[in-house]
Amino acid sequence: QKEVEQDPGPLSVPEGAIVSLNCTYSNSAFQYFMWYRQYSRKGPELLMYTYSSGNKEDGRFTAQVDKSSKYISLFIRDSQPSDSATYLCAMSPGAGSYQLTFGKGTKLSVIP
Amino acid sequence: NAGVTQTPKFRILKIGQSMTLQCTQDMNHNYMYWYRQDPGMGLKLIYYSVGAGITDKGEVPNGYNVSRSTTEDFPLRLELAAPSQTSVYFCASSYTKQGLNTEAFFGQGTRLTVV
Numbered sequence: 001q002k003e004v005e006q007d008p009g010p011l012s013v014p015e016g017a018i019v020s021l022n023c024t025y026s027n028s029a030f031q032y033f034m035w036y037r038q039y040s041r042k043g044p045e046l047l048m049y050t051y052s053s054g055n056k057e058d059g060r061f062t063a064q065v066d067k068s069s070k071y072i073s074l075f076i077r078d079s080q081p082s083d084s085a086t087y088l089c090a091m092s093p094g095a096g097s098y099q100l101t102f103g104k105g106t107k108l109s110v111i112p
Numbered sequence: 113n114a115g116v117t118q119t120p121k122f123r124i125l126k127i128g129q130s131m132t133l134q135c136t137q138d139m140n141h142n143y144m145y146w147y148r149q150d151p152g153m154g155l156k157l158i159y160y161s162v163g164a165g166i167t168d169k170g171e172v173p174n175g176y177n178v179s180r181s182t183t184e185d186f187p188l189r190l191e192l193a194a195p196s197q198t199s200v201y202f203c204a205s206s207y208t209k210q211g212l213n214t215e216a217f218f219g220q221g222t223r224l225t226v227v
């Protein structure tokens with residue numbers, strides 16, 4: 001079993017839809033969870049950064065972590081064509097750790 | 113403030129050639145990283161550095177070397193290029209705040225093809 005599993009998609013949704021992106025993981029030591037957005041031919045940029053279980057909201061984006069199920073999610077409300085990108089989940093073991101383990105990424109297209 | 117700058121953006125190498133991918137950051141970050149991204153495979157850590165003069169191997173270090181003589185620069189050296197090294201290479205940097213590692217800032221990537 002890979003450490004981090006992420007459905008690669010592609011995922012295509014109409015503008016205005018709610019998007020749900022998910023990752024599962026097997027390493028119970030992971031404590032920090034991140035979502036990166038990567039536009040085509042660009043470097044990843046951080047969207048959300050959460051520690052431990054719970055929800056975190058930032059504008060149209062909500063990150064959710066369920067450590068008991070080893071499952072993390074990113075929700076995008078009122079999706080826009082500008083949200084079309086690949087979304088990568090990433091996680092690391094704990095405070096002071098700097099080695100991120102990435103999922104393979106989910107390619108999202110938001111159709112106008 | 114340019115962030116993380118990588119050069120070159122594109123390169124084609126012949127099998128057996130060598131080259132250096134340059135990476136520099138102007139944010140005074142202590143941590144720097146090299147990742148490779150293959151299609152549909154996510155990012156894999158090649159090497160990382162926690163400060164000038166200190167480097168360590170990541171998940172896929174074979175065929176690569178790094179050095180960190182300054183805080184700003186973290187070049188990646190490919191010796192004897194092989195087709196398996198065809199990939200997109202990303203350099204990143206981050207810093208610690210109250211003992212916690214913060215977000216990694218990525219460069220724009222170097223697309224390398226080995227033929």
